[in-house]
Amino acid sequence: MRNPVGWAALTAFSLAFFAFIYAPLFVIIGYSFNSNPVNMMIWEHFTFDWYTGLLGLSDRTTDVSNRAAYVESTDQMLAALRTSLTVALFTTTISTVIGTATAIALARYRFRMRGFYNGFLMLPMMMPDIVLGIGLLIFFVTIGMKLSMLTIIIGHCTFLTSYVFIIVQARIAGIDPALEEASADLGASEWVTLRKVLLPQLTPGILGGALLAFVISMDDLVITYFISGTGDTTLPVFIFGMIRRGVKPEINAIATLIILASVVIAALGLWLRSRKTD
Amino acid sequence: MAVKRQSVVLGVLLAPVTLFLGVFFLLPLCIIALFSLLTPGLYGGVEWSFYHWNYGRIFGWADGINEIFEPIYLQILWRSLSFAALTVVLTLILCYPVAFWVSRLNDRWRLVFLFLITLPFFCSLIVRLYAWLLILKPTGLLNTILLWTGLISEPLEILYTPAAVVLGMVYVMIPFMFLPLYAAVDNLDRAQVEASMDLGANRIQTFLKVILPQTLPGILGGAVIVFIPSVGNFVVPDVLGGAKGLMIGNLVEQQFLSSRNWPFGSALSMIIMGVVLTVLMVSVTRARKVSGHA
Numbered sequence: 001m002r003n004p005v006g007w008a009a010l011t012a013f014s015l016a017f018f019a020f021i022y023a024p025l026f027v028i029i030g031y032s033f034n035s036n037p038v039n040m041m042i043w044e045h046f047t048f049d050w051y052t053g054l055l056g057l058s059d060r061t062t063d064v065s066n067r068a069a070y071v072e073s074t075d076q077m078l079a080a081l082r083t084s085l086t087v088a089l090f091t092t093t094i095s096t097v098i099g100t101a102t103a104i105a106l107a108r109y110r111f112r113m114r115g116f117y118n119g120f121l122m123l124p125m126m127m128p129d130i131v132l133g134i135g136l137l138i139f140f141v142t143i144g145m146k147l148s149m150l151t152i153i154i155g156h157c158t159f160l161t162s163y164v165f166i167i168v169q170a171r172i173a174g175i176d177p178a179l180e181e182a183s184a185d186l187g188a189s190e191w192v193t194l195r196k197v198l199l200p201q202l203t204p205g206i207l208g209g210a211l212l213a214f215v216i217s218m219d220d221l222v223i224t225y226f227i228s229g230t231g232d233t234t235l236p237v238f239i240f241g242m243i244r245r246g247v248k249p250e251i252n253a254i255a256t257l258i259i260l261a262s263v264v265i266a267a268l269g270l271w272l273r274s275r276k277t278d
Numbered sequence: 279m280a281v282k283r284q285s286v287v288l289g290v291l292l293a294p295v296t297l298f299l300g301v302f303f304l305l306p307l308c309i310i311a312l313f314s315l316l317t318p319g320l321y322g323g324v325e326w327s328f329y330h331w332n333y334g335r336i337f338g339w340a341d342g343i344n345e346i347f348e349p350i351y352l353q354i355l356w357r358s359l360s361f362a363a364l365t366v367v368l369t370l371i372l373c374y375p376v377a378f379w380v381s382r383l384n385d386r387w388r389l390v391f392l393f394l395i396t397l398p399f400f401c402s403l404i405v406r407l408y409a410w411l412l413i414l415k416p417t418g419l420l421n422t423i424l425l426w427t428g429l430i431s432e433p434l435e436i437l438y439t440p441a442a443v444v445l446g447m448v449y450v451m452i453p454f455m456f457l458p459l460y461a462a463v464d465n466l467d468r469a470q471v472e473a474s475m476d477l478g479a480n481r482i483q484t485f486l487k488v489i490l491p492q493t494l495p496g497i498l499g500g501a502v503i504v505f506i507p508s509v510g511n512f513v514v515p516d517v518l519g520g521a522k523g524l525m526i527g528n529l530v531e532q533q534f535l536s537s538r539n540w541p542f543g544s545a546l547s548m549i550i551m552g553v554v555l556t557v558l559m560v561s562v563t564r565a566r567k568v569s570g571h572a
Contacts, residue, residue, distance in 0.1 A: 014379040017372060018391070021398055021452065024409030027419055031412060098294045105291035117292075124303055126558055128510030130527045131547045134534055135306030138313055138544070158303045161295060190287045219402050221513055226534065236404045243408055243517060255405040262401040269400070270393055 025259055032252035050253035073242075077254065080238035087149060087224075087234060088217040091156040096210045098157070099164025104198065107172040108180070124159040125166075132159065133226035140227060147229025155227045156217045163216060164209035171205025172198075204272060211269050215262075307551070314544035324541055332545035351529070355549060358526040361440070362508035365447040366501045369455035372448070373500070377456060377463040392460070399453045407517045410446050411437070414518070438520030446514040451507070455500040462496020495565065502561045510550040526550060 035047035054074060106117055124132070136155050140147060175198070183193040199206075221236040228237055235258075242251055317329040331339070338349035380391045398406060413419045414437040421433040436442050466489065474484040512527030519525070526546060533543025 010375055010379050014376045014391075017376045018394060020372075021395070021449075024406060024413060024449070025398075025401070027412055028405070028409050098298060101291040102295040105288055109285075109288045109291075111288065117295075120299070121295075124299065126506055126554065127307075128507060128527075128550055128554060130510045130512055130530055131310070131551050131554075132303070132306070134530060134543060134547055135310045136302065137534065138309050138540065139302070139306040142309060154302055158299065161298065165295075190285060194287065215400055219404075221404055236402060239402075239404050239408070240513070240517075243404070243411065251408070255402075255408060258402045258405050263397065266393070266397045266400040 028252055028255045029259065032256040034249070034252075036249075050250045051257075054250050054253050054257075073248070074250070076233075077235070077238055080233045080235045083149060083152075083232045084218055084234040084236070087152050087156060088214050090153045091160055091217045092210050092214045094153070095157045095160035095164050095213050096206060099161045099209060099213075100168050100202070100206055102161070103165050103168035103172055104194065104202075107169060108177070108198070121162050121165050123162075125162045127159070129220075129222035130226075133223040136223065137226045147227055147231070149232045151227045151229070152224055152232065152234065155223045156220060159223070160213040160217060164206075164213050167209035167212060168202060168205045171202055171208070175201050208269070208272055211265070211272065215265055310544045310547050310551075313541050314548045316541045318539045318541045321538070323538075329541065332541045335542060336545055336549060351546075354524060354529055355526050357440075357524075358509050359553070361444055361447065361525060362505050362511075364444050365451055365508045366455075366504045368444070368448045369451050369504055370459075370497065370500065373452060373456040373459050374463075374497075377460040380460060381464045381466075395453055395456050395460075403450055403513065404517075406450060407446055407514060410442070410449065410518060414442055414445075437518065438523065440519065440523045443515045443519040443523040443525070446518040447508050447511060450514065451504045454503045454507075458499035458503065459493070459496045462493040462499075466492050498561060498564060502557060505557060506554050509553055 032050055033046050033048070034043050035049060036044035054077075102117070102121065106114055133155070136151070136158070137147075140151050145151060179201075180193050180197050183197045184190070188196070218234075219236060220234070221240055224234050225237050225240065228234065233241070239251065239254065242248065313324060314332055315328055315330065317325040317327050318332075319325050336351045336355070338347045338352055380388055380395075383391065411418075415421070416433040416435065416437065418437070420436070421430075424430045425433065470488050470492075471484060474488045475481075479487065510527045510530075511525060512531050515523045515525045515528050516531070519528075526549065530543050530546045530550070533539045533546065537543075
């Protein structure tokens with residue numbers, strides 16, 4: 001690696017690699033400002049119309065039937081976004097509580113089934129989405145549970161609990177148990193020690209786990225696709241359906257907004273992590 | 279050490295996960311196993327009687343007829359395995375040099391590029407695949423550019439081919455390969471690399487004898503993490519693949535949402551689960567062996 005030619009070649013390869021990763025995202029962003037409504041691949045001129053239409057500020061379609069279809073799909077999309085946010089909020093809360101409790105139990109207690117739990121908690125993460133999705137579908141149908149937002153929330157929690165568990169467990173590994181021992185020696189009950197000594201030290205890890213759970217829940221497509229039924233749809237499932245039915249130009253604007261949101265969330269995650277190391 | 283007696287608190291901490299994953303994870307997996315052995319009903323649904331032809335069909339025999347051997351499902355299974363393996367190899371080839379490059383940057387730039395590699399992970403999978411749809415379409419960006427430069431005279435048919443599926447999978451799996459690889463490359467003992475060069479080994483020897491063995495755990499970890507979601511993937515082939523890019527995941531989806539043959543779909547899922555568990559078991563035993571050597 002010491003010779004400059006080799007290093008230059010490696011640098012060129014690496015920069016091309018990052019271009020490969022980011023080019024597709026910039027393609028979407030670019031096309032989201034293209035005014036051509038018929039063929040979005042042919043550049044007409046710059047416009048904000050897809051964004052204003054999406055946010056309900058304007059409507060460029062003129063004939064009545066077209067307009068009705070347009071408004072309907074925008075409404076459906078906003079409803080899907082609301083469902084996604086609601087589901088993500090509930091799943092984040094539930095999986096964070098369960099995952100954190102499990103991580104504490106496995107890190108601070110020695111019991112016979114500990115090894116089993118450690119392995120078992122990897123399984124929901126490693127199980128392919130499609131297997132988990134159809135398993136839950138058959139399960140809900142067999143026990144006669146109607147597919148709804150509740151089934152989506154349950155489905156997300158099954159694998160997100162494991163993600164939170166991993167993140168929190170990594171955090172606990174770096175915490176010296178001496179403080180907890182001191183607390184116990186000074187007469188605090190197990191429960192009080194846990195709440196007043198361990199949990200405050202764990203907060204960054206818990207927040208990190210919750211953020212990850214939120215992001216994955218917002219993005220989950222496969223499991224939701226199988227267990228969402230006909231009523232509630234989440235945003236990824238809605239976009240998936242849109243891609244299958246044929247693409248409309250406003251999808252570029254939605255996609256650009258999603259890219260923007262993910263940059264904000266990733267930056268937030270980075271900030272959380274940098275605070276952790278302080 | 280915080281070795282504590284088993285207590286009520288432990289019970290309270292473990293009860294939620296045990297109940298939740300027991301009911302909503304283990305039970306559904308058992309139900310798939312059960313359904314894969316039941317008779318498909320005429321109009322969707324199942325009849326509660328034992329039936330082994332769901333598996334027979336996967337391995338090439340049509341329902342109850344031993345004479346006709348038509349291994350179409352085996353072909354699709356083979357295709358899924360080879361696409362997943364190809365995805366592993368390609369992500370590895372792309373990520374390995376870049377992991378080296380990033381690990382040699384100064385602190386500030388290293389953080390910037392590590393952030394850039396994790397960023398797509400936060401970005402919606404379906405949005406990233408949709409971008410490739412825009413690029414690969416016959417009237418898409420790639421063809422527009424190639425036609426404009428005169429490199430080709432007719433639009434390339436890339437979309438809805440196996441190549442598009444593998445390209446899409448490589449694209450979405452890159453962060454999963456990169457991060458374990460980077461961790462291994464970053465922990466590389468540079469003194470050993472330099473010692474090897476000083477003692478007269480050439481670059482290739484140093485790579486094979488020093489660098490490769492030390493980064494092997496990262497390579498294997500990345501390979502497992504990329505292979506498992508790839509083999510059962512149905513979104514990528516659904517969006518970017520045509521009939522020739524059909525994978526076992528698409529087959530499962532069809533059985534549940536259009537053909538309504540749940541037992542056959544369950545049997546196919548059991549095959550996916552079998553592949554995944556085998557890969558996991560092999561990788562865990564290997565990892566134990568590798569760490570045993572160290």
